[in-house]
Amino acid sequence: MSRALRFLPLAVLAVILGAMVWRLANPGDSVIRSKLEGKPIPAFALPAALPGKPALSSANLATGQPRLLNIFASWCVPCIGEAPVLDQLKHRGVQIDAIAIRDRPADVAQFLARHGDPYQRIGADMDSRVQLALGSSGVPESFVIDGRGIIRYQHVGPIEHDQIRLILAELEKAE
Amino acid sequence: MRLLAAILLLLAAPALADSNMPPAYWANRQLPDVRQEAAATRLMFEIRCLVCQGQSVADSDAEIAGDMRHLIRSRVAAGEKPAAIRSWLVERYGNWISYTPPAEPIGWPLWAAPFLLLAAGLVLIRKRIARRRAS
Numbered sequence: 001m002s003r004a005l006r007f008l009p010l011a012v013l014a015v016i017l018g019a020m021v022w023r024l025a026n027p028g029d030s031v032i033r034s035k036l037e038g039k040p041i042p043a044f045a046l047p048a049a050l051p052g053k054p055a056l057s058s059a060n061l062a063t064g065q066p067r068l069l070n071i072f073a074s075w076c077v078p079c080i081g082e083a084p085v086l087d088q089l090k091h092r093g094v095q096i097d098a099i100a101i102r103d104r105p106a107d108v109a110q111f112l113a114r115h116g117d118p119y120q121r122i123g124a125d126m127d128s129r130v131q132l133a134l135g136s137s138g139v140p141e142s143f144v145i146d147g148r149g150i151i152r153y154q155h156v157g158p159i160e161h162d163q164i165r166l167i168l169a170e171l172e173k174a175e
Numbered sequence: 176m177r178l179l180a181a182i183l184l185l186l187a188a189p190a191l192a193d194s195n196m197p198p199a200y201w202a203n204r205q206l207p208d209v210r211q212e213a214a215a216t217r218l219m220f221e222i223r224c225l226v227c228q229g230q231s232v233a234d235s236d237a238e239i240a241g242d243m244r245h246l247i248r249s250r251v252a253a254g255e256k257p258a259a260i261r262s263w264l265v266e267r268y269g270n271w272i273s274y275t276p277p278a279e280p281i282g283w284p285l286w287a288a289p290f291l292l293l294a295a296g297l298v299l300i301r302k303r304i305a306r307r308r309a310s
Contacts, residue, residue, distance in 0.1 A: 103194065
Protein backbone atom coordinates (compact mmCIF):
# COMPACT_ATOMS: atom_id res chain seq x y z
CA MET A 1 0.00 0.00 0.00
CA SER A 2 1.41 3.36 -0.94
CA ARG A 3 2.13 5.88 1.70
CA ALA A 4 -0.41 8.41 0.47
CA LEU A 5 -3.15 5.80 0.39
CA ARG A 6 -2.54 5.09 4.05
CA PHE A 7 -3.95 8.50 4.92
CA LEU A 8 -7.11 7.99 2.87
CA PRO A 9 -9.30 6.88 5.83
CA LEU A 10 -8.17 9.93 7.78
CA ALA A 11 -9.06 12.16 4.84
CA VAL A 12 -12.49 10.53 4.56
CA LEU A 13 -13.02 11.10 8.28
CA ALA A 14 -12.02 14.76 7.90
CA VAL A 15 -14.52 15.19 5.06
CA ILE A 16 -17.32 13.62 7.11
CA LEU A 17 -16.50 15.73 10.18
CA GLY A 18 -16.31 18.82 7.99
CA ALA A 19 -19.75 18.09 6.55
CA MET A 20 -21.15 17.61 10.06
CA VAL A 21 -19.71 20.87 11.35
CA TRP A 22 -20.99 22.71 8.27
CA ARG A 23 -24.50 21.32 8.77
CA LEU A 24 -24.46 22.26 12.44
CA ALA A 25 -23.49 25.81 11.54
CA ASN A 26 -26.10 26.00 8.71
CA PRO A 27 -29.05 23.95 9.95
CA GLY A 28 -30.96 24.59 6.74
CA ASP A 29 -34.58 25.51 6.22
CA SER A 30 -36.92 23.61 8.53
CA VAL A 31 -40.05 25.33 7.21
CA ILE A 32 -42.55 22.86 5.83
CA ARG A 33 -44.24 24.36 2.80
CA SER A 34 -47.56 23.30 1.42
CA LYS A 35 -47.31 21.48 -1.90
CA LEU A 36 -50.68 22.92 -2.90
CA GLU A 37 -49.29 26.18 -4.29
CA GLY A 38 -50.61 26.40 -7.83
CA LYS A 39 -53.43 23.96 -7.09
CA PRO A 40 -57.10 24.61 -6.31
CA ILE A 41 -58.05 24.99 -2.69
CA PRO A 42 -59.43 21.71 -1.33
CA ALA A 43 -63.20 21.68 -0.89
CA PHE A 44 -64.32 22.33 2.66
CA ALA A 45 -67.17 23.88 4.60
CA LEU A 46 -66.51 25.13 8.11
CA PRO A 47 -69.08 26.41 10.62
CA ALA A 48 -68.87 29.99 11.82
CA ALA A 49 -66.24 30.52 14.49
CA LEU A 50 -68.44 32.92 16.42
CA PRO A 51 -72.02 34.17 16.27
CA GLY A 52 -72.58 37.17 14.03
CA LYS A 53 -69.74 36.31 11.67
CA PRO A 54 -70.37 34.39 8.42
CA ALA A 55 -69.02 30.84 8.15
CA LEU A 56 -66.35 29.93 5.61
CA SER A 57 -66.37 27.37 2.83
CA SER A 58 -64.03 26.84 -0.10
CA ALA A 59 -66.69 28.29 -2.42
CA ASN A 60 -66.41 31.63 -0.58
CA LEU A 61 -62.76 31.85 -1.60
CA ALA A 62 -63.29 31.75 -5.37
CA THR A 63 -65.00 35.09 -5.85
CA GLY A 64 -63.28 36.35 -8.98
CA GLN A 65 -60.93 38.48 -6.89
CA PRO A 66 -57.75 37.50 -5.07
CA ARG A 67 -58.18 36.99 -1.35
CA LEU A 68 -56.02 36.37 1.66
CA LEU A 69 -56.83 33.36 3.84
CA ASN A 70 -55.34 33.70 7.32
CA ILE A 71 -54.94 30.68 9.60
CA PHE A 72 -54.93 31.88 13.19
CA ALA A 73 -56.00 31.05 16.74
CA SER A 74 -56.81 33.04 19.84
CA TRP A 75 -54.20 31.00 21.75
CA CYS A 76 -51.45 31.77 19.23
CA VAL A 77 -49.04 34.40 20.49
CA PRO A 78 -47.43 35.40 17.16
CA CYS A 79 -50.97 35.99 15.85
CA ILE A 80 -51.23 38.95 18.23
CA GLY A 81 -48.21 40.51 16.58
CA GLU A 82 -49.66 39.84 13.15
CA ALA A 83 -53.06 41.42 13.92
CA PRO A 84 -52.08 45.08 13.26
CA VAL A 85 -50.42 44.05 10.00
CA LEU A 86 -53.61 42.33 8.83
CA ASP A 87 -55.49 45.48 9.80
CA GLN A 88 -53.21 47.52 7.56
CA LEU A 89 -53.73 45.07 4.71
CA LYS A 90 -57.48 45.40 5.19
CA HIS A 91 -57.20 49.19 5.00
CA ARG A 92 -55.37 48.78 1.72
CA GLY A 93 -58.40 46.95 0.38
CA VAL A 94 -57.31 43.35 0.82
CA GLN A 95 -60.17 40.89 1.31
CA ILE A 96 -59.25 38.71 4.25
CA ASP A 97 -60.95 35.55 5.51
CA ALA A 98 -59.79 33.35 8.32
CA ILE A 99 -59.77 29.86 9.75
CA ALA A 100 -59.62 29.68 13.54
CA ILE A 101 -57.83 26.55 14.70
CA ARG A 102 -59.09 24.70 17.80
CA ASP A 103 -60.92 27.67 19.24
CA ARG A 104 -63.98 28.50 21.31
CA PRO A 105 -66.38 31.19 20.05
CA ALA A 106 -65.91 33.23 23.24
CA ASP A 107 -62.11 33.11 22.93
CA VAL A 108 -62.21 34.16 19.26
CA ALA A 109 -64.58 37.03 20.11
CA GLN A 110 -62.27 38.21 22.87
CA PHE A 111 -59.22 37.99 20.59
CA LEU A 112 -60.96 40.05 17.88
CA ALA A 113 -62.19 42.62 20.41
CA ARG A 114 -58.71 43.05 21.77
CA HIS A 115 -56.59 42.87 18.62
CA GLY A 116 -58.92 44.01 15.85
CA ASP A 117 -61.07 42.17 13.35
CA PRO A 118 -59.90 42.40 9.72
CA TYR A 119 -61.87 39.32 8.67
CA GLN A 120 -64.95 39.01 6.46
CA ARG A 121 -65.58 35.38 7.27
CA ILE A 122 -64.17 33.06 9.92
CA GLY A 123 -64.51 29.29 9.84
CA ALA A 124 -63.93 27.17 12.94
CA ASP A 125 -61.56 24.24 12.41
CA MET A 126 -61.95 22.30 15.64
CA ASP A 127 -59.70 19.35 14.85
CA SER A 128 -57.28 21.01 12.36
CA ARG A 129 -58.85 18.99 9.55
CA VAL A 130 -58.93 21.82 7.02
CA GLN A 131 -55.53 23.02 8.14
CA LEU A 132 -54.12 19.58 7.29
CA ALA A 133 -56.06 19.56 4.01
CA LEU A 134 -54.34 22.83 3.10
CA GLY A 135 -50.87 21.49 3.83
CA SER A 136 -50.45 24.03 6.60
CA SER A 137 -48.40 23.09 9.62
CA GLY A 138 -48.99 25.78 12.21
CA VAL A 139 -50.40 29.15 13.18
CA PRO A 140 -50.23 31.77 11.88
CA GLU A 141 -50.07 31.06 8.18
CA SER A 142 -51.60 32.88 5.23
CA PHE A 143 -52.58 31.80 1.75
CA VAL A 144 -53.03 34.07 -1.26
CA ILE A 145 -55.92 32.65 -3.28
CA ASP A 146 -56.79 33.91 -6.73
CA GLY A 147 -60.24 34.62 -8.14
CA ARG A 148 -60.65 31.05 -9.40
CA GLY A 149 -59.83 29.57 -6.01
CA ILE A 150 -56.27 28.53 -6.86
CA ILE A 151 -53.68 28.79 -4.07
CA ARG A 152 -51.00 31.09 -5.41
CA TYR A 153 -48.77 31.71 -2.42
CA GLN A 154 -48.31 30.39 1.09
CA HIS A 155 -46.82 32.54 3.83
CA VAL A 156 -45.54 30.53 6.79
CA GLY A 157 -45.44 32.38 10.11
CA PRO A 158 -46.73 35.85 10.94
CA ILE A 159 -46.72 38.51 8.22
CA GLU A 160 -44.26 41.12 9.47
CA HIS A 161 -44.59 44.86 8.83
CA ASP A 162 -41.87 44.79 6.20
CA GLN A 163 -43.63 41.94 4.39
CA ILE A 164 -46.79 43.92 3.62
CA ARG A 165 -45.37 44.80 0.20
CA LEU A 166 -44.55 41.18 -0.45
CA ILE A 167 -48.12 40.12 0.32
CA LEU A 168 -49.57 42.97 -1.78
CA ALA A 169 -47.28 41.96 -4.65
CA GLU A 170 -48.41 38.33 -4.39
CA LEU A 171 -52.05 39.46 -4.37
CA GLU A 172 -51.38 41.58 -7.44
CA LYS A 173 -49.75 38.63 -9.18
CA ALA A 174 -52.88 36.62 -8.43
CA GLU A 175 -55.12 39.19 -10.21
CA MET B 176 -42.22 47.13 36.61
CA ARG B 177 -43.54 47.26 33.08
CA LEU B 178 -40.30 45.85 31.75
CA LEU B 179 -40.44 43.06 34.32
CA ALA B 180 -44.00 42.29 33.31
CA ALA B 181 -42.97 42.22 29.65
CA ILE B 182 -40.10 39.85 30.41
CA LEU B 183 -42.36 37.58 32.45
CA LEU B 184 -44.91 37.61 29.65
CA LEU B 185 -42.23 36.60 27.16
CA LEU B 186 -41.19 33.74 29.41
CA ALA B 187 -44.80 32.67 29.80
CA ALA B 188 -45.45 32.70 26.05
CA PRO B 189 -44.35 29.11 25.31
CA ALA B 190 -46.98 27.84 27.76
CA LEU B 191 -49.60 29.36 25.43
CA ALA B 192 -48.39 27.42 22.42
CA ASP B 193 -51.29 24.97 22.68
CA SER B 194 -55.02 25.61 22.65
CA ASN B 195 -57.24 25.03 25.68
CA MET B 196 -59.32 22.53 23.80
CA PRO B 197 -59.45 18.83 24.66
CA PRO B 198 -57.73 16.45 22.22
CA ALA B 199 -59.70 15.39 19.15
CA TYR B 200 -61.94 12.35 19.65
CA TRP B 201 -59.71 9.72 18.02
CA ALA B 202 -56.41 11.33 19.09
CA ASN B 203 -55.87 9.10 22.10
CA ARG B 204 -58.59 6.50 21.67
CA GLN B 205 -58.32 3.17 19.91
CA LEU B 206 -60.69 2.14 17.17
CA PRO B 207 -63.12 -0.60 18.30
CA ASP B 208 -62.17 -2.76 15.30
CA VAL B 209 -58.82 -4.39 16.13
CA ARG B 210 -57.75 -4.82 12.54
CA GLN B 211 -58.55 -1.19 11.67
CA GLU B 212 -56.69 0.00 14.76
CA ALA B 213 -53.64 -2.05 13.75
CA ALA B 214 -53.70 -0.59 10.24
CA ALA B 215 -54.11 2.95 11.59
CA THR B 216 -51.28 2.47 14.10
CA ARG B 217 -48.96 1.15 11.40
CA LEU B 218 -49.60 4.30 9.37
CA MET B 219 -49.27 6.61 12.39
CA PHE B 220 -45.76 5.30 13.03
CA GLU B 221 -44.82 6.08 9.43
CA ILE B 222 -46.12 9.66 9.36
CA ARG B 223 -43.92 12.43 10.65
CA CYS B 224 -45.20 14.95 13.15
CA LEU B 225 -45.31 18.43 11.61
CA VAL B 226 -44.01 20.42 14.55
CA CYS B 227 -41.71 17.99 16.33
CA GLN B 228 -40.14 16.68 13.11
CA GLY B 229 -38.06 13.97 14.79
CA GLN B 230 -41.08 11.97 15.94
CA SER B 231 -43.87 10.08 14.30
CA VAL B 232 -47.43 11.22 14.98
CA ALA B 233 -47.87 8.04 17.03
CA ASP B 234 -45.05 9.12 19.36
CA SER B 235 -45.73 12.81 19.64
CA ASP B 236 -47.71 14.65 22.29
CA ALA B 237 -48.05 17.74 20.12
CA GLU B 238 -51.61 18.88 19.57
CA ILE B 239 -51.37 18.76 15.80
CA ALA B 240 -50.04 15.18 16.04
CA GLY B 241 -53.19 14.32 18.00
CA ASP B 242 -55.26 15.89 15.24
CA MET B 243 -53.34 13.87 12.66
CA ARG B 244 -54.02 10.66 14.60
CA HIS B 245 -57.67 11.65 14.71
CA LEU B 246 -57.62 12.21 10.95
CA ILE B 247 -55.93 8.87 10.25
CA ARG B 248 -58.17 6.86 12.62
CA SER B 249 -61.41 8.42 11.41
CA ARG B 250 -60.47 7.80 7.78
CA VAL B 251 -59.42 4.21 8.42
CA ALA B 252 -62.70 3.72 10.31
CA ALA B 253 -64.54 5.11 7.28
CA GLY B 254 -62.97 2.34 5.20
CA GLU B 255 -60.19 4.28 3.50
CA LYS B 256 -56.97 2.41 2.68
CA PRO B 257 -53.90 3.54 4.68
CA ALA B 258 -51.98 3.91 1.40
CA ALA B 259 -54.60 6.39 0.16
CA ILE B 260 -54.36 8.41 3.37
CA ARG B 261 -50.59 8.44 3.07
CA SER B 262 -50.67 9.69 -0.49
CA TRP B 263 -53.24 12.32 0.53
CA LEU B 264 -50.73 13.61 3.10
CA VAL B 265 -47.77 13.34 0.70
CA GLU B 266 -49.76 15.38 -1.83
CA ARG B 267 -49.93 18.18 0.75
CA TYR B 268 -46.62 18.01 2.56
CA GLY B 269 -44.33 16.13 0.16
CA ASN B 270 -42.42 12.91 0.75
CA TRP B 271 -40.98 14.57 3.81
CA ILE B 272 -44.10 13.64 5.79
CA SER B 273 -43.49 9.92 5.34
CA TYR B 274 -40.85 7.89 7.15
CA THR B 275 -40.84 5.44 4.26
CA PRO B 276 -40.10 7.71 1.30
CA PRO B 277 -39.79 6.25 -2.21
CA ALA B 278 -36.28 5.72 -3.63
CA GLU B 279 -35.50 8.91 -5.53
CA PRO B 280 -32.47 9.41 -7.80
CA ILE B 281 -30.77 11.58 -5.19
CA GLY B 282 -30.73 8.63 -2.79
CA TRP B 283 -29.39 6.06 -5.27
CA PRO B 284 -25.69 6.45 -4.30
CA LEU B 285 -26.72 5.72 -0.72
CA TRP B 286 -28.46 2.50 -1.78
CA ALA B 287 -25.51 1.53 -3.94
CA ALA B 288 -22.88 2.28 -1.26
CA PRO B 289 -23.02 -1.09 0.60
CA PHE B 290 -22.59 -3.04 -2.64
CA LEU B 291 -19.76 -0.81 -3.84
CA LEU B 292 -17.96 -1.14 -0.50
CA LEU B 293 -18.48 -4.91 -0.53
CA ALA B 294 -17.04 -5.09 -4.04
CA ALA B 295 -14.07 -2.96 -3.02
CA GLY B 296 -13.46 -5.27 -0.06
CA LEU B 297 -13.57 -8.37 -2.27
CA VAL B 298 -11.07 -6.84 -4.67
CA LEU B 299 -8.78 -6.00 -1.76
CA ILE B 300 -8.96 -9.52 -0.37
CA ARG B 301 -8.34 -11.10 -3.76
CA LYS B 302 -5.28 -8.93 -4.29
CA ARG B 303 -3.95 -9.85 -0.88
CA ILE B 304 -4.51 -13.57 -1.43
CA ALA B 305 -2.84 -13.38 -4.82
CA ARG B 306 0.14 -11.62 -3.27
CA ARG B 307 0.41 -14.20 -0.51
CA ARG B 308 0.28 -17.05 -3.07
CA ALA B 309 2.99 -15.38 -5.09
CA SER B 310 5.37 -15.01 -2.15
